[in-house]
Amino acid sequence: MDPVREVEGRAYPFGLKNVDTDIIIPAHWLKTISREGLGEGAFEALRKDENNVFDRPEFAGAPIIVAGDNFGCGSSREHAAWALLDMGVKAVIAPSFSDIFSGNAFKNGILTVALPQAAIDRLMEVAETDPISIDLENQTVTTPFQDRFTFEIDPFRKHCLMEGLDEVGLTLERDSAIAGYEARQTGEMPWYAKGTALSA
C-alpha cells in the first residue's frame, strides 16, 4: 500500500446522513472478482439525478468527500472502499462512520476523518468553491480561509497509513505468539480447534 500523509484538493460537498454501502455501490456491482473498475458504479442511484454533486464538472477527480453522520452503514462490502478509490477519493470527512466501513477504508489507504457537525457545516460551505487540506501527521483539516480543525485517529492506523504497511505481513511476523495461543487452546478447549475436521 502506498503511504498516505496528506490529502489536498476539491471536496464533494455531499452532506448526506446515513449513507449506506448500498448507496455507495449497489449489489449488482459486487459480482466482480477484481478490485478495479468499481468507480463507474459508485453512487449509481444518486447519479441518475442530473444535478448530483458527483457529476458537477468542478469536482471532477476530487479526492475528498464531506458527508453526514454514520457514513458507510449497512453491508460489510469492501467494494464500497474500492469504488471510492477507483473514483479518486482518498479521504472522507464526516461526523461519524460505521465501524466496518472505516476499517475497510483504512485497509485501502482511505482516510476517514471524524469532525463535529459544526466543522462539517463549515467544510460543506468551503467545499463549494475552494479546496480542503488534510494533514495526517499533524491530524488537522485546514482551508484557505484559516479554518483549522484537529481530528483524532487510532495511533496504529496512523502509523500504518503513514508508512504504507501491509497488515497481513505485520501479523505474520507474530507467528510464535499465534502458535502459542493455538497450543494453549488445543490443550484447554480442544472443541474450538477441530472445526470441519470433526464430522459425525
Place this chain on the structure above:
Amino acid sequence: MASRPRTLYEKIWDGHLVERREDGTCLIYIDRHLVHEVTSPQAFEALRISGRKVRRPELTLAVPDHNLPTTARLDEKGHRIPIADPQSAQQLAALESNAPEFGIRYFGATDIHQGIVHVVGPELGFSLPGATIVCGDSHTSCHGGIGALAFGIGTSEVEHVLASQTLLLTQSKTMEVRVEGELSPGVTPKDLILHIIGTIGTAGGTGHVIEYRGKVFEEMSIEGRLTVCNMSIEGGARAGLIAPDEKTFAYLKGREYAPKGEDWDRAVAYWKTLKTDEGASFDKSVVIDASTVEPTVTWGTSPEDTVSIGGKVPAPESFADPSKQKAAQASLDYMGLQPGQNMSDIEVQNVFIGSCTNSRIEDLRAAAAVLKGRSKAPGVKWAIVVPGSGLVKQQAEEEGLDKVFIEAGLEWREPGCSACLGMNPDKVPPEERCASTSNRNFVGRQGPGARTHLVSPAMAAAAAVTGKLTDVRDLS
C-alpha cells in the same frame, strides 16, 4: 485473586487475546470463519499473489449463497443447470475452485448442506458459543444468538483471517439492551428487533457490542435469538450477543461439527460460565418495555423507520432533527407514501419470505400457519418462500410446509440469499412494494426502485393473503 466483574463480551474478548500492542490494538484469535462467493475472490487472489497459505483450513467453511439463483439447480437428467449471468457464474466458479485449492470444506450449489452462511453455521454446529466468528458479511452478528462473538468483516480482513487466523482489533464498548416484561401474543422476535432498531436508531450501537438481556430472550427459541442478533448491525452494532443457556446446548447437541463425548461435556461446563457477571457495567444501556411492542413494519428506507402495524406513515415534520426530516421526506418520495396513511392500507405486489434473518424452520412454520387453507391475494403478483438451507428445505418438505405454500399460490425455491439483495435474479420491480422478511429496506436494495417493507414471517404471510400490510392477529 478476585477478578473484576466482566460482561459476556469482555469474557469472550479476553479469552481470544493473542497479544495486546502498546497502542492498545489487540491481536484476536478467530475460531470460525465463513466464506461466500462475493467478498472472498479478491482475498484468495491476494494470498496467491503473495504466496501465502490458509493457516487453519479446518476453521473455515465455504458456501455460495448471495449470487446463486434460487430456481432449480439440476435438470431432469440430474445435470447442473448453468448459471445464465456470466459474472455470477464466474464468481461462483471462483469459490468452487478457491476452496479446494486452499483446503477449505466447501458445500456447493447442489449439496444438501448448502445454504445462507448464517443459517448453515449454527445448524451444522460449526458456530459455537464463546467462539469468535467472522464472515465477509455484516449479518454475521446473527451467530451472537448462540452466544458467539460474531461480526462482519471486509475482504482485506477475510485475507487476514485466512492467512493468520487472527484480526487486529480495538476493543468495542459495551451496550445493554434490556427488555423487561413479556411480549404480547402474536408479537415475534422480528417485531422486537425492528422495534429496538426504531428506538436506538441505525447509529445507536456504533462502536458497541450489544448484549440483549431479559426474560424475553431467555424464553426465546434459539432461532428467534438468531433473528434478533442478526439485525444488530442495523442498529449500528457490529455484534450482538445473547448468553448461551440450556436451550443453546440442546439446540447444538449432536449437530455435525458440534463437540462430541468428553469434549461436549467440557465445552458445556465452560459455556455455562459465559454470562455477564453480577455487578459488571455497560457503557450504554437501553431499556425496552416488551408490552409496548406490536407487530412492527417499516415505512421508509432505513431500518430505523419503524411503526406498529396499527400506526400511520409519519409526517417528516414530526421529527425533531432537521436532517432526519429531510431524510424522511426523501424516504416518502422514494416509497410513494403520504404522511398520515394507515400502514394497514398499504398494498403490496410482492412478498418475500427468506434471508439470513428469517428463513429457518420456525420462520417457515410461522408463515405456513397463516397460509394454511388460504390463498394469495390477486394483487400479489410475486410471492416466494426461500428456505435458508438445504437442510431447512428438507425439514420443511417432511412437514409438508412446501405444499401449504404452493397451494396458497406461493413459489417454493432453492436455498440462497434471494430477494434480500439485488444481486441474483430474484428482484422486486421498480416502484412495486414488497412485504419482506429480510433485514434492509435501503433504496434499491431489492432491485432498482423497489420499495421494501420489513416484516416478520407471519406478517409477510398475512400480507400475501390480503394483498396489503396486515396485522396478522386480525386474521382469525
